[in-house]
Every structure is written in structure tokens, then in C-alpha cells.
Amino acid sequence: MPGRDPIRLTENRRAVLEELRARHSHPTAEEVHRRVRARLPRISLATVYRSLDYLERHGLVDTVRDTEGRRRYDAAGDEHCHIQCEVCGRVADVRLTDKNCIERLVEESGGYEVTGHRLSFRGRCPECMRGSASALGGEAGGGWVVENETDEV
């Protein structure tokens, strides 16, 4: 954890961050690269990785592993879970009011002190339930994992 040092937002890092903030589609590094290159054609994939890593270390970006083991990125915000439609693949945010109760549930049933959990959902989105076989908009993927840290102390 970088202590109190300022966050240096270079043009590259800013472009990466703004891309993530523009759409919350949880892209892979390569997808970020492809999109950011529209603005900065000379940016390399390695720099995108380094930028994402930097932004994550400074708390501006959250990361997540998908079912294939790829890392996916999102601009950090208030913590929430995700749900991915198994028909069209699109990802949406889920806001649960009382998430922490499930941690307490575990503490009561074992001897553990629970410091964090991960939770994500799969399902069918309203549009796809209406039968419109739909856009297949979301980029690939097949299931989501979202970290929900209680650590961080």
C-alpha cells in the first residue's frame, strides 16, 4: 500500500481510468487496451497492465477474476456485487442493503473471525426473459466473482 504519496495521473493512466469510468463493463486488460488506443494509438498493452496495476494499488480500480481466470477491471466505487445474464452476457450491478449479515452468519456457525467475502450472481436479465434473444452485448465471460473487502483496516 503506497502510503501518502500523491497519485500521479499521466495521460495514459488517465485515459485508462476514464475508459473504466465511462462504461462499467468490467473489461479485460486487452479490451481496455483496444479502447484506449482509439484515443492514444501508441499506448502498449504492457503500459495498460502497468496502469491498471498502478490504479489498483492506489485504490482507484477494483479487479476481479472471471471464470476463465482472466482479470477484469472496474473503476472503484461503492462496493457492490455483480450479476451477469447467462443469455446476453451483460453485467449489471447489484446492491444488497444488508450484505454483512452473511458474514455474521458464518461467524456464528464456526469459530472464525470473518474479514471478507466474495459474492456474485448469475441469472437472466429482464430483457432476455422477455424472449428477445438480444444483443449479446457483454464481452464473453461466464460467471463473476466480486471481492467485497472488509479488511483494509
Next chain:
Amino acid sequence: MPGRDPIRLTENRRAVLEELRARHSHPTAEEVHRRVRARLPRISLATVYRSLDYLERHGLVDTVRDTEGRRRYDAAGDEHCHIQCEVCGRVADVRLTDKNCIERLVEESGGYEVTGHRLSFRGRCPECMRGSASALGGEAGGGWVVENETDEV
């Protein structure tokens, strides 16, 4: 999903499966390979991967991604979540009586039909809370994801 064809358990596949059943430590493929080689010194890593894949496709093995994106394997059993101690690294099972209520919670809050979720915990185990800086028994790792399918219809 292989329809009704019989499950062919060769010596290699049986050894892999029995290794997973013997200890529920959620090893990586390489760890499985290392252990199975004690019984079958000539088995290759590729065969272990193919066996794990075969066993998973036939419902005998569950897989999970760890935080580094590696796949981890476990003999399929009644569904449960896991918790990993962040001190000693050991993994334990968590049995929640009323898991499905969280899916219903999401359905009520959005328009989604929820067909599955993933849930896993992190924390400190009873022994490590007693200060015994402990065995560091569990193999590496840093956070767990466990699939909890409601699909499967």
C-alpha cells in the same frame, strides 16, 4: 454435458479422483500431479489436466479459481462454501443453512431471475486467533471462490 454415457474410470483418472477425495485441500493441477505421481510415477501433467477436465465434465469434480487465476480442484460433494484463514492459509468448509435466501434477495431487488451464485469467505481460524502463528499448512493461495450452482435444472 455428456448425456448418459458411462463414466470411464481408468487407473489414472481413479488415482486423481481418489487423491481429491482423500484430502479436501483444493490443490492446483500441479499439486495433484505431484501427489498422484507417488502412486503412478509415469503419469504426465497433461494427463492430470485431461483427467481433471474429464472428471469435472462428468460431475465428479468441482473447480474453482483462486485469486491468482489458477484453477483449484475438489471432489464434488454437497455444495458448500469455503473459508480460508488469512494467517495459516488453511481452507475449511462452511455450511450455511439458508443460502438460497440471498438469491431471492436479489430477485426481489432487480428484475433478474437468479440461477446461481458464488460465495466464499476469508477470515482467521480459531487456532490462529489464539495466537499460535501456526502451521502454515494450506497450500499458498489468498482468497477463495466457490461455485454454488442452482442451475443444472
Next chain:
DNA sequence: ATAACTGCAAAACGTTTGCGTGTAT
């Protein structure tokens, strides 16, 4: 005789790193 299984080596994939150059949130 047939189909499935296996070992080996090589490829593929996502991600990280070393190096030399460029830049100055």
C-alpha cells in the same frame, strides 16, 4: 479392428519484467 487413453513436446494464453529511451501530474 476400433475407439479411447496416454506421454511427450510444443503451442497458446494472459500477465509480468528487463532494458533502453523519453519525459516532467
Next chain:
DNA sequence: ATACACGCAAACGTTTTGCAGTTAT
């Protein structure tokens, strides 16, 4: 002058695949 950031190419660790030989839940 100094520290950081970057592009490029090569390396890395995990997983998959092509091929040729073997086995037979």
C-alpha cells in the same frame, strides 16, 4: 540531475493441443 513512465520484446506460469504409440472400466 533525478526519478519516474513508457514502448518493445522477451520471459513467465498455467493450461491446452497435436501427434504418435498404447491400451482395453
